[in-house]
Amino acid sequence: MKTCPVCNNQSVPGYANHCPNCGVTLTAYKKQTVEAERLRLLGGELRLLTVFFVQLIGIEKLIKRDTDETIEKHIQDFLTNIEKIIQDYDGTSNRIIPDFRILGIFGAPHAHYDDPLRAIRCASNIQDWWLKSKKESKFLRNVDTRIGVNTGRAFFGFVLKESPFLTVIGDTINTAARLTEISQQNEILMTKTTYNAVLRYADVTHIGEQAVKGKKTKVDIYRLSKIRTTPRVTEPQRMPLYGREAELKKLIALADRLADHRAVYCAINGQMGSGKSRLKEEFAFHLSRNEAINHFETNCSVDVQSPYYPFRSLLRRFLDLHEFDSQDTMTKRIHDVVGQRELSPPIAKGIKHLLLTDIGRLRSEDIRAVNDEIYASVRNFIRSECRQKALVLIFENFGQADVMSKELITYLISELEDEPIMFLLINAPDKFLQTASIPVDRIDLKPLSKKDIYALIRHMLTNVDKHLADFIYREAGGSPLFTIEAIRNTRRNKIIKKVSGTWCLEKEQVLVFLDDLYGLVMSTIDSLASNARLIIDYASVIGYRFSFRILKELLAWPDLKAQLDYLIAEGYVVLSSDGEDPVYIFRHNLLKDAAYQVLPVRKRKEIHQKVASLFEQVYRDTLSTFYEDVARHYQASDRHARAAEYFKLAGDKAKNLYAIDQALSFYEQVLNTKNEIGDELPKTLYQDVMLNLVDIYEIKGDIKKMERTARERLADARQDKDLKNEVLFAERDAYALILLNKTEEAEQLLISSIDRCDEQMVSILAILYSDLGMLYANKYEYDKCLINYNLSWRTAHANNIREAEIVCLFNLSNLHKSLGNYEQALDYLQHGLEILIDAEDIRRNIELQYLIANIDYEIWNIEKAKGLLAECFMTADSIGSFDAYIKSALDLAFIHSLNGDVRQVEKYLQSVDKKISFLIRESLLAEIDLKKALVYFNNQEYKKARDYVVNSMRIAEKSYRAEIVFQCQRLLSLIDKQHDLEHAKKALELAELMKLPPLIAAALYRVTEIFSEKGDIERARYYGRKALLVYDDIKSRLNDKNQQHYVNRPEYTRLLEI
Known part of the structure; x- marks a missing residue:
């Protein structure tokens, strides 16, 4: 034994690190001596404590059976061991010898943030130790424990001034003692206050409210079943939920509907303080106890909007990733999860786009592909999750979600309607709900009733004078938040007082802070x-x-x-x-x-600068996640040049996620900084931003602005003698001119830029040759086009620029297909499949497969084309190649319409319409409308066919898509019988202008048909012979097998008859 230097307790075990009486740490008692002296001076203080009693039962029987010495030794050993366990959890113990009890105290003399959890774990450990000891000791066979735990405020200190012992007294202690008395043997009981504090870790049985000795009100009691090592979901606030029972019941009923394997959509709306978050928390708490449902929550509020932020947060939780995890760790974890769940590899690719966004400069087509792959990956991953167990996704503050997240939610709602998933949107904008394509269950929170507000007041104050309750209700209205703050404020300012156990109004006055939300919050x-x-x-x-x-x-x-x-x-x-x-x-x-x-502004700036620096240090391995935050902090601390660097990076990230408006916003911040600090902003940073802005204008379809901006920056680069940027901006300027059909200017610019490229600029040189090939294709100078496409190919191949090689392959294949050189077109595509494109690159393989199917259709190998298209259709949807999906579906609809298979036609058209709502590109719309028009024409729905073909031609003329204009004129010649020849001749003029044999043959055949229908056999034969010559020329370039298919084309057989 040793003596405590603080309280003079002379029965401290020699091994003890803490005094069992006052709790002082004996190895470092000087600091706690000061604490004890402070308490001696003050007499003590109220502390928030968690306490428990360990009651030994069965000791009385031992007293009758054994000698005093034996009993004393065993009891001393029992108590010593229990005290040691309490000290191991950094608690304080007091012995109550006459009753064979030990009091465990957590929260005094020194508090820990997790004192309730420490106490429960300690009590559970004591129980486990005791049960194990019973098996090993005959003496303990008939001795058991009972433990009662409570949390609350209690007096801690010296009860008597002359007493050397620190202790605790109060109702909190008495309630724990009463729980011990009513518990069964080897049982741990706790009050609701303790349970609320450890809810995430404790598995319990709710016993209910029971009367206990010495208390007027009943005590809500829980029995501990198990203590967890890891927490469950966050529990709801401790304040009971008043007046929202019906809404909670509705939410639970909606979640129960997931058993029907149908999606559920719900929105909770209401004013600030109406209880939206509180209702959501109760619902989440209910879900945490439902073994059949998983639920995840994400918050959409951020200081600077970041593309897909709530989904990135969700995916991190799904994948158990932290924000500080390195890129290697994240990549490995993503692939591990995808592999373990036997998901398709493209899912990993889309998830990596979101969490590990490439910020390099990408082609506009690649940026669109990234967006499509994100959509498909998120959909497929969530679909996989909810097929394992029903899923509830909660989006807090949905009104503040970024545009990309809202569009993705809309897409998911449409795609997952047959899955057991519930989307719960907190504060969803009315505009969003009105435009949703499916019915949404709305829960609009109204002010609480007077009855419910009174119940809330009574919960907080217990006994309340009616005049006071009326006053609070009048001041706070039906807002639970305003009510709670009104009560807190009136108590702090002594506007209310307690008289004979009842709270009364001391003085009635207007609570000014409730006049506006800002006043309420500041209060x-x-x-x-x-x-x-x-x-x-x-x-x-x-x-x-x-x-x-x-x-x-x-x-x-x-x-x-x-x-x-x-x-x-x-x-x-x-x-x-x-x-x-x-x-x-x-x-x-x-x-x-x-x-x-x-x-103060000065203090804010100081903190902002520290925070920006800390982000760079703490999250250096994953800083791309926080570009927007770091930029904001540097900007707020007047470090404008540093802010611009991060705004540029944030813009690059947003651009490559197809978040175009957000990218523009970030880049504009850089331009504003340039206006403020001038040459302090690095020239290279400014030029990079301008180049990306030019790319964005292309993606947005603002080609005139693209051309104007590129021209201005080209002039700057020339003035600065910056060759690299000169060539880069020249390429962008020329490309814009091509899109604007200003081919002469574009040609001069491209040729001069090619001449200026040096050996370090092979990547841009391959692009320049490709652009020049595209320009000559638009001018219908196909020999020059082929030369430049081949130069681009050779440049890319010689320098191992795989992406540029693939682009050339597509260009050359499409060109030969347009010229009717189908075998050559197929050879290029086959080369791509066998040599250039990896088998794992499913997107590229599907794109090539679609082109092959398209050529097979032209050759009239219908069955092969249909099989390839069906495969494209299925695979493209799963990997997010939505252009290939839409085109395949339309081609399949067209092929089935040739056979009059209306059911299949409708199936594919519906699939297209579902995707078009979310993923339409304006550049693709003309092609979609044309193919729909052809399908409706075959279905004899001529009005629909006319509407679609007119819209297609309008878009195609605007964007200089001559081939589509040709097809529209040809189709109009079939629809518009009054002007059929006029449309057919316009189509023929276009075909001859473009010098494309397949189009010339089709136009000649249509003119032949019209003259034949009009009975003008001579002219019909004239145009028919010309058409047949072109068809024969195309046929002659095919191998024998493909010629056998080609001669079965309806046009060809009909021409032979004429």
Whole structure:
């Protein structure tokens, strides 16, 4: 035994690290001596404690059976072991010898943020130790334990001034003792206050409310079944849910409908403070107890909108990834999960686009492909998840979601309607709900009734004078948030007082802070203790969401976690994600904004600069996730050049995710910075931004702005003698001119740029040759076109530029197909499949397969074409090659319409319409409308056919798509019988202008048909012979097998008859 230097307790076990009486750490007692002296001076203080009693039952029987010495030794050993377990959890123990009890205290003399959890784990460990010891000791065979746990405020200190012992007293302690008395042997009971504090870790049986000795009100009791090592989902706030029972019941009923394997869509809307988040939390808590449903939650609020932010957050949770994980770790984890769940490899590719976005400069087609692959991957991954177990996805603050996330949600809602998934959108804009293609169950939260507000008041104040309740209701209305803050404010300012156990109104006055939301929020902030207020201040600068790592670097407090737990309990912040680096969010945006606004500007700038630097240090391996945040912080700290660097990177990321409007916004920030700081902004950074802006104008279809911007920057590059940027902007300028059909200017610019390229510029040289080939194709100078496509191919091949080789392959194949050189076109495609394109590159393989099917159709190998198209249709949808999917579906609809198979036609047209709603490209719309017109014509729906062909021709003429204009004129000659010859001759003129044999043959055949129908046999034969000559020329270039298919073309057989 040894003596405690603080309380003079002389019966401290020799091995003990803590005094069992006062809890002092004996190895470092000086600091706690100060604490004890402070308590001697003050007499004590109220502490939030978790306490438990361990009651030994059966000792009385031992007293009758054994000698006093034997009993004393065993009891001493029991108590000593129990005390040691309590000390292992950093708790304090007090012996109550006459009753064979030990009191375990957690929260005094020193508190921990997880004292309730420590206490429960300690109690569970004591029980496990006791049950194990019973099996090993005959003496313990008939001795059992009973444990009761409670959490609440209690007095801690010196009860008597002359007493040397620190202790605890109060109703909290008495309630724990009463639980011990009513518990069964080897059972742990806890009160609701303790359960609320450990809910995420404790599996319990709810016993219900019971009367206990010494208390007027019943105590809500839970029996501990199991303690978890890892937490469950975050529990709802402790405040009961008043007045929203019907809404909660509706949500639960909607979730139960998932058993029918049909999707459910719901939106919760309401004013701030109406209880949306509170209702959502109760619903999430209900879901956490439903073994048949998984649920995930993501918050859409960010300080700077980042493309797909809520989905990136969701995927991290699905994949158990942290924001600080390195790119290698994330890549491995993504592939591991996809492999373990036996998902298709393209899913990993799309997920990596989202979480590990490439910020290099991509072609517009590749950017669109990235977007399509993201859509397909997210859809397929979520579909896989909900097929394993029904799934509920909760989107908090959905109104603040970025545009890309809203579009993706709309797509998922359409695609997953036959899956057991529920989308719950909190604060979804009315405009979004009105445009949704499916019915959405709306829950619009109205103000609470007077009865419900009174119940809330009684919960917070227990006994309340009616006049006071009327006053609070009158001031706060039906808002639960306003009611809670009104009560807190009136208590702080002593507007109410307790008389004979009942709260009454001391003085009636207008609660000015309730007049507006800002006043309400400032009132809640001002009520915080200094440390808690400082956390709110710093967090408000970090952002709406803030990580523990960043905050800890700013505020190096040992009890920071406990302080944050307090702010969670008080409803200021919410734990968004747990783990090694917990992430918190403000419960209300206005709370963050109000705290930020009152900070001195100088202090704000200082914190912003620290935060920006911390992001670069703490998240250096995954900094791309935080480009937008770092940019914002540097901008707010007046480090404009640094901010511009990160805004540029954020723009690059957004652009490559097809988030065009967001990319424009970030790039405009760089341009604004350029206007402010001039030459301080690096020239290369500015030029890179301008080049990306030119690319964006192309994607948006604003070709005139693309051309104007490229021309301006070309002039700057020439003036700066910057050869690389001169050639880059010249290529962009020339490409825009081609799209505007200004071919002469474009030709001169491309030729001069090719001449200026040096040996370091082979990549851009391959593009220049390709552009020049495209230009000559538009001028119908096909020999020059072939020369330049081949030069592009050779340049790319010689320098191992695989992507440029593939582009050349597509260009050459399409050109030969247009010229009727079908065998050569097939040879290029076969070369691509065998040599250039990896088998794992499913997207490229599908694109090639579609082109082969298209050529097979022209050859009239219908069955082969149909088989390839069906394969394209199925695979393209799964990997997100939506252009190939739409084109395949339309071609299949057309082939089935030739045979009058209306059912199959409708099936494919519906598939197309479903995708067009979300994924249509304007460049593809003319082609889609034309193919629809052909299908409807074959179905004899002539009005629809006319509408679609007219719209197709309008778009094609605007974008200089001469081949589509030709097909439209040809089809109009079939629809518009009054002007059939006029349309047919326009089609023939176009075909001869373009010098494309297959089009010339088709136009001649249509003119032949018209003269034949009019009975003008001579002219019919004249045009028919000319058509047959062209068809024969095309046939002569085919191999024998393909010629056998070609002669079965309806046009060919009909011409032979004429």
